[in-house]
Amino acid sequence: MPSPFPGMDPYLEAPTIFPDLHDRLIAVLGDATFLNLPPGYFAVIGRQAVIDVAEDPIGPDVQLTHARGTGRDAAQSTVASSAASVAPVVIHVPDSDLRRTFVEIYQRLNSTRRLITVIEVLSPSNKAPGNPNRNRYVRKQRRSLSTDVHLVEIDLLRAGRHTTAVPLRELQQRAVQFDYHVCIHRFDRPEDFLIHPLRLREPLPTIDVPLHPSDSDLPVNLQAAFDRCYAAGPYQYEVDYTGLPPKPPLSPDDLAWVRVCVAAASLGS
Numbered sequence: 001m002p003s004p005f006p007g008m009d010p011y012l013e014a015p016t017i018f019p020d021l022h023d024r025l026i027a028v029l030g031d032a033t034f035l036n037l038p039p040g041y042f043a044v045i046g047r048q049a050v051i052d053v054a055e056d057p058i059g060p061d062v063q064l065t066h067a068r069g070t071g072r073d074a075a076q077s078t079v080a081s082s083a084a085s086v087a088p089v090v091i092h093v094p095d096s097d098l099r100r101t102f103v104e105i106y107q108r109l110n111s112t113r114r115l116i117t118v119i120e121v122l123s124p125s126n127k128a129p130g131n132p133n134r135n136r137y138v139r140k141q142r143r144s145l146s147t148d149v150h151l152v153e154i155d156l157l158r159a160g161r162h163t164t165a166v167p168l169r170e171l172q173q174r175a176v177q178f179d180y181h182v183c184i185h186r187f188d189r190p191e192d193f194l195i196h197p198l199r200l201r202e203p204l205p206t207i208d209v210p211l212h213p214s215d216s217d218l219p220v221n222l223q224a225a226f227d228r229c230y231a232a233g234p235y236q237y238e239v240d241y242t243g244l245p246p247k248p249p250l251s252p253d254d255l256a257w258v259r260v261c262v263a264a265a266s267l268g269s
């Protein structure tokens with residue numbers, strides 16, 4: 001059964017439910033990237049990536065790697081899409097959970113491999129002030145920004161403290177209205193943050209995941225990834241869509257819209 005909403009399901013932000021969605025989304029994104037990467041790249045799930053041996057290991061959700069002679073037919077996946085993605089907002093900034101799953105995407109060069117891109121799906125603990133996991137995440141995020149590694153952060157949580165790498169003031173000035181967002185920082189454009197502001201009532205976008213600057217970006221359809229997670233997950237049985245409204249609270253207009261979507265899907269009846 002499909003989700004009752006065209007984009008993110010706000011009921012799935014519940015702390016007891018989101019960890020399951022988080023892990024499923026990582027697995028689907030890992031499959032999507034692996035099946036659609038060009039030759040020379042490969043993706044793995046569940047490993048830590050060491051960007052600098054002198055630093056702590058960075059444990060991202062998704063990492064992109066490049067390996068000669070590998071790759072898969074892009075037609076094998078419904079998640080990666082060649083459709084044109086919605087242009088992100090570019091924010092120019094002058095230079096002045098204890099349990100985690102992640103995907104790594106590497107570039108293989110002869111007998112070595114190089115970490116190219118890190119994709120993170122933020123968890124509630126990443127956004128909780130004072131949480132040790134948030135502190136670790138922010139340290140690793142800062143370390144990523146100082147290396148030749150692209151960083152893609154997907155925030156599907158309305159609650160919690162702002163955590164993605166883009167400064168909050170600039171984000172609020174350039175993307176005034178958003179419920180969720182994707183932040184993309186390219187190491188070859190270090191002063192720019194490419195932001196996809198996401199509204200509750202809209203489908204999730206197709207984003208361009210950067211690879212090595214000499215290669216084309218990899219389009220990844222986040223809505224298709226979410227739809228696959230919802231179809232494979234327990235959410236229609238686990239969530240009481242006719243009970244209490246989702247948290248954090250929605251505006252009266254959005255709450256009325258949510259109830260219309262639930263009624264149209266006949267969930268909970």
